[in-house]
Structures are given as C-alpha cells and as structure tokens.
Amino acid sequence: MEIRVARTCLAVASFSLLLGGSGCGSSPSSGPRPIDPTAFGAQFKIADNEIQGWTLNTAADSFWAGTDLVGGPGIDGAAATYTERGFRQGMFQYLSGPDPQTCTIEALDFGTADAATTMYVYAQANFISHSVAIPNYGSSTAIGGAAISGVTAYAHFGATYFEVGLSGLGDQTTSCTQCPLAQTFLDEFKKKSN
Amino acid sequence: MSEYSPPKRRDFLKTAAVGAAGAMGLSALKFERVFAQSSTGSAWVNGMQINPAIDNKRVVCCHDPKMLNNLPTSTSFSAQNAAVNATVVNANMDEMAMQLAQKATAAEAWSTIFRTGASKTWATTKVAIKTNGITPNNSSVNRVRVAIIKKIADVMVGFGVLPTNIILYDACDDPTPNYGTYVSASDATKIRAVVSARGASLGGLTPVTLVNWASGQGTCSCPADLVNGVVDILVDIAVCKMHDGTGGRYSYGSCTLCMKNHFGTFTDSTKSGHSDGLHVSAGSVSGGKNPDALFEINKHSAILGGNPVRQQLCIVDALLSNGTSGPGGPYDNRTDRIVMGTLAPMVDYLTANKILLNSAVMTSAQIPAAGQTAAATVLPQFLTSFGYTATDPNWLEYEASNPPAITAGTGGSGGSTGAGGSTGSTSAGGSTGSNSTTGAGGKGGSKAGGGSTTSNGGSTASNGGSTASNGGSTASNGGSTANNGGTIATGGADNGGTTAAGGAMGNGGTTFSGGSAGATGGAATSAPSETGGSPAAGGTSAESSTRANPTGGQTGTAETTGTTHGTSGGGCDIAGGDRSATRWGAMLAFGTVLAAKLRHLVSDDDKS
Secondary structure, three states: OOOHHHHHHHHHHHHHHHHHOOOOOOOOOOOOOOEEEHHHHHHHHOOOOHHHHHHHOOOOOOOOEOOOOOOOOOOHHHHHHHHHOOOEEEEEEEOOOOOOOOOEEEEEEEOHHHHHHHHHHHHHHHOOEEEEEOOOOOOOOOOOOOOEEEEEEEEEEOOOEEEEEEEOOOOOOOOOOHHHHHHHHHHHHHHOOO | OOOOOOHHHHHHHHHHHHHHHHHHHHHOOOOOOOOOOOOOOEEOOOOOOOOOEEEEEEEEEHHHHHHOOOOOOOOOOOOHHHHHHHHHHHHHHHHHHHHHHHOHHHHHHHHHOOOOOOOOHHOOEEEEEEOOOOOOOOOOOOOHHHHHHHHHHEEEEHHHOOHHHEEEOOOOOOOOHHHHHHOOOOOOOOOOOEEEEOOOOOOOHHHHHHOOOOOOOOOOEHHHHHHHHOOOEEEEEEEEEEEHHHHHOOOOEEEEEEEHHHOOOOOOOOOOOHHHHHHHHOOOOOOOOOHHHHHHHHHHHHOOOOOOOOOOEEEEEEEEEEOOOOOOOOOEEEEEEEEEEOOHHHHHHHHHHHHHOOOOOOOOOOOOHHHHHHHHHHHHHHHHOOOOOOOOOOOEEOOOOOOOOOOOOOOOOOOOOOOOOOOOOOOOOOOOOOOOOEEEEOOOOEEEEEOOOOOOOOOOOHHHHHHOOOOOOOOOOOOOOOOOOOOOEOOOOOOOOOOOEEEEEEEEOOHHHHHHHHOOOOOEEEEEOOOOOOOOOOOOOOOOOOOEEOOOOOOOOOOOOOOOOOOOOOOOOOOOOOOHHHHHHHHHHHHHHHHHHHHHHHHHHHHO
C-alpha cells in the first residue's frame, strides 16, 4: 500500500516537472503564479541600458510594483477595466530614452493566459484609434496604437499583459517610426515572460 | 522657463484695476440670495444661479492654434508645458472671461466672475484650485497645463488675494511631484499659490456622508475648508479626456471633465490615490449607480454652498485631448481649445458633445463606438439631473482672432411719455426708466408731449443717451433725438445706441428757427444700470439740450427717429448735444423767452 502511494506520488511529481519544464508561458506550474509583486516587478523590470540608451527616469514614482492598480501606477478610475478582467499584480516603469523620448511600461499579471488574452482583446477593440503593426508580431499577440503623441504597443505573453507607451518622435499616425523600438521592448518582455 | 515672462507694467495696471473693480463690487453682494449652506448634502436647487450676472447655461470656448507653439516634444508634463505659449493663453483667457461675463474689459469681467463673501476682504479670501495630481511624476498623463492655472492665480493676486491663500490641490493625491516646481508664493513667474498634498493646506480631510459612496471602500472625506466654508472661491480646472468608467462601461458619460475632477475632492482618507467609493459606486462593481455619484458630489455644499456660491468657475484645458487613450493615457489629439463656464454639468455636457464626441475636432483619435453609444444615454443626464433640457445649453465657440462682439443684455425700459409743456410752462419729459441689467442701454424716454409754444432743448437723457423732450417727438431707443419745434432729428441709436446724431436742424416755432447742429449722442459703453429718459424740462425757459448720458449699450442699429412734431415753439432740441450745441440752445431759448415777452408786451400795448 505504501509502495503504491509512493509510486503515485512519484508519477504526479514527474508529470509536474514535465509540465514545468515545457517552457510554455510564464508559469512554471499549472496554476497562476503566486501574488508576489516584488518578484513580479523584478522579473519584468527593464534595467538601465538593458535597452541601449534607456534608463529609469529620475523622477519619484518612476517604478512601482504592487497590487493596487488605482494608486500605484495611477491608473485611477480606469483601474476597474483591468481588475474586472482578472488583474492580480503588476509593475509600472517610466523610462527616459534619447532626449526627448520617454517610455511608460505596464506589465500586468492576469493569472491565466486566457484572462490576459481577454484583456488584450478588449484593449485592441477599445484603446486604439489608429492601429499599426508591430514588426515580427501578429495582431493576435501584439498591436500598436498610433497617436500624434507617440505609439502604445499592446501585447500579451502567457498570463502577462503589457502596455508600452513611447513618445518623443512626434506624430506616429502617418508613419510609425517608433514601432521598431516598440518591437525591441516587446522582445525583451517576451524573453522575460519565458 | 521661457513661457513665463515677468508681468509688464500694463499687466500690473490691469490687475490693479481688477482688484479695484472687485472691491467696488462688494457692496452689491449683501443683497444676493443666500443659498443652502449645510455642511453636508446638496446645495443645488434647480434654477439656482451660480452667478447672478452670468447665465449658468453659457459656456465659452476659445479656439486658437497659437496657444501651442508646437506639439510637445514628448508626452512628459514638462514637455507639455514647454509647448504652451503662456502669453497667448493669458490673453485668450481674458477674452474668454469677457465673453462669459459679457463685459467690455477683462477687469470688469474677472470681477464679475469672482466674488468673495460680504464679510471678507480680498486679503482674507481663501481660494482653492482643483487640479488632477494623481499619477506618477512627469509621466505621460495628459494633465492641466501650468499656464492656465497660473492665469487664475494671477487674477486672484490682482484682486489682492494672498498667494498663501491660494491652494492648488488634489485631495486624492499629492500634486507636488507634478506641479511643485511650477508653484511659488513669491515668484511671480510661477503659479503664485501653495500646493496642498491631499487636504494638508485645506484644514485636513474630514468625513462626509454621500448616498452614492460605496460601502466598504474606506472613509469618504473632503477637505475640511471646503466643507466648513473656509474656502470662499473654488475653481475647477480639468483637462479634456475621455473616460471608460467602471469596468470600461463608460458610466461617467465617456468623459472625465469638471464634474469627474471632483472625484479628487471626495476621496478615501484612509488611502492615498483612492476614490474607490465613487468609482465603484454604491457597492456595485457593475457601476450601475454611476453617474449618480458624479451628480451628488457636484451638488454638494462643499462645492456649491456658500454665499456667493463657492465654485465660481469651471475650466477645461482642451489644448490637448484624449479621444481614445483614456483618463490615464497621453494626449492623442491636438484640439487647441479652452472651455470656460460657471456650472460644471453645463461645461461638461457641452465639452463632451462639442469636442470629445466631435470627429471634426478630434481628428486624430475618437472615443470608441461603445463610448459614443453610452454617451448618448448618460450625457443628457448631465442636464436633466440639474433641471435643464437639451435646448438649454448655450455654446459660444469662437476663433481667438475674431471674438464676437460683446452683446449687451436687455436694457432698461425707457421713460414713459412725458407730458408736454403748455405754453410757457414746464413740461415733464419722459419719466425715469428702469435699470438695465446686463449692459445694454435702456430704451429711451418714449415720448414727450409737445409743448405748445416754446420749447427747450432736449433734456438730460440718460440711458443710452435717450432724450425726452418737449416739443413732442419720439425718443428712440438708446439715445436718440427728440426735439421740439418740429425738427428733423436724425440718429438716435437704438438700444444702447452708439453715436446717435443729434437733432440736426430744428425749425423753431413761430418765432424763429431754432435748432443747431446736433452732436453725437448716445455714445455708449455697456451700462449695468442706468435710468431711462429722465424728465425733460419743458416750458419756456428750460435749458437747451444737454448731453445725453453716455452710458447706453454698446451697439445698436441706427435708426431715424425724431419725428417732426409741433408747429410752434422754437428753440432747439439736440439729443445728445455737445457743449457747443448746448450753448447755442441756451442762447436760442433765451431768445425765445425774450421774443415771447416782447410779443406779450406788444400784445398788451395793442390791447391798451
């Protein structure tokens, strides 16, 4: 009886290890990642010059990791749009690039890939006026919203949803000169998601 | 920063004049209606006027691409401000105040818009300016530009308000990270004010009860100085942004403007950056109670209590606007506009409809279809909740290069028919007209009965420079001409008439031809209060025409009045006559008297 139990446990453990090592998604386990904003923030934070020329803005509040989407990154009244779709924890960063370029980043954990996809689909339908393609990404994974003030890239990798806002190169609605840079940021997040 | 140039002497004189005018206006306040001032609950009553001299329904919008030198080089707050041409903004806001208050000068306009309590001096007046200080420092959020806030602070300082009594606040968060470097109580190149971290400079936060505050969402609180009436003047300055409400359901009318701005006045005192009780609303995460919370807080006595009403001006900074990017996103439209009014729901309703939902204005990014659909349902409630209908709003949008003329309001009624003078007697001219209300000259003395024999010139005409005379002619509106002796009076303006040519040539009565050149009369500026045609002295020895009171309205269609009346009686009647005309008239009148006496003597001699 004990041997049978031990064999069963071993089998379960092995199966779990197999899943964990598959490299799919951001969660090594089958369930949502633990609520640990510090760890989440550390995983997705862009270090100074990790992308050449981009560093954390010197202003206060340039980095935040937490669960309070209202008061943290200041999403304020729009926070419920995310929380009702499963937001659990997140990271915000405000970066300065080659003058006068700036970048705001939101990496948000939705617990499951399905929930992150739902958020992405909502953003795609509601946050974008001029959609532009992000190089090397299909629109089911990432898309850009061009504006006269810059471009915001929306993407989802596994259970994590991203918004990357770039400004400083002028009107992006006629020509998205910052889309390749958006791709660079998304490439980093794709790596960090795995 | 380059956009803030030191005040020039002319600016100083202008603001000094504002202060003086404001002080003069104090005396009128004590007669104003006192509105509900309870420390909690609604202060709004349908039909209530925020400012007795300004229609709640009037909202002014100035369009001027010159207010931005260029698109900001990035979306950072510093870049947003660097792009603003503060000098142009300053001038445009003066003109907007004039359009809103319908006053001919900025000094008059600002002193009409802003009023302090009857027991207050400007030096003891406390002013709160609501901005949005939430979100991280210098990030990409579209927020109220410094030049607009600075203008309001400068107006207040011009009145005599102490910079330390001007509080720039967001009770929900600390605006210091974003605005701190732009504010100084002593540096005139900056916003002369104090930045309040939450309620710190406004007496702290004090609990208030709201029907639509969701239970379990912390403690609903408000700056104590607003609740207790320590703040005399509240100015609400929002930026032009769309807003997807709770869960993205657009429950705020798809916009966040002046009313939604006060989600940062009523806030959870236990947690910075939070007004969840309003955002969620009444415990329903579906947001089904909104926009009720929006209306409740904007009727609250903290906002609309006081005497005069605390919140006196609502401004939307629509230089840059958010059509798609939501309340926390960067601008996505260059709209080059500023909006101003006295009643927040009226300002918001019109701004949402005329700017945010107008694809001709929001050319770069529009509110998503779901938001537009929701707006069609929610926005009308902005009006109905305050007792208005869709036909009420009065949107005045203009190009800064071509502002509309300041149109005068209804003038006072003119004098009534004056009794004509009988021979040799004194006739009463038109009676005193009523006061005009908002600027136009009143209708002049209507008609004076003609004197039978002699006349004097027109009498003193008041409002609009009207003239009632004996000799019996029709005095036109706003400064016209009447004459006796049957002259031809041209001119006469209209309500508030400008330049009314006086009676040109008056043929006198039997004795001689009177009349002289008429002068320009009825020159008018706006006239808040004047009397109508005052009595015209008739009779034989009255003085000749005198100058029309140049306090009529400003514009008017010239009309020909001054019908020919009377067949006897000499003298001249010069409406709005100038001094030389008066001398001529006096001489002629004297001659008339002399002639009459001579006739009388001759007649007596004949009898004898």
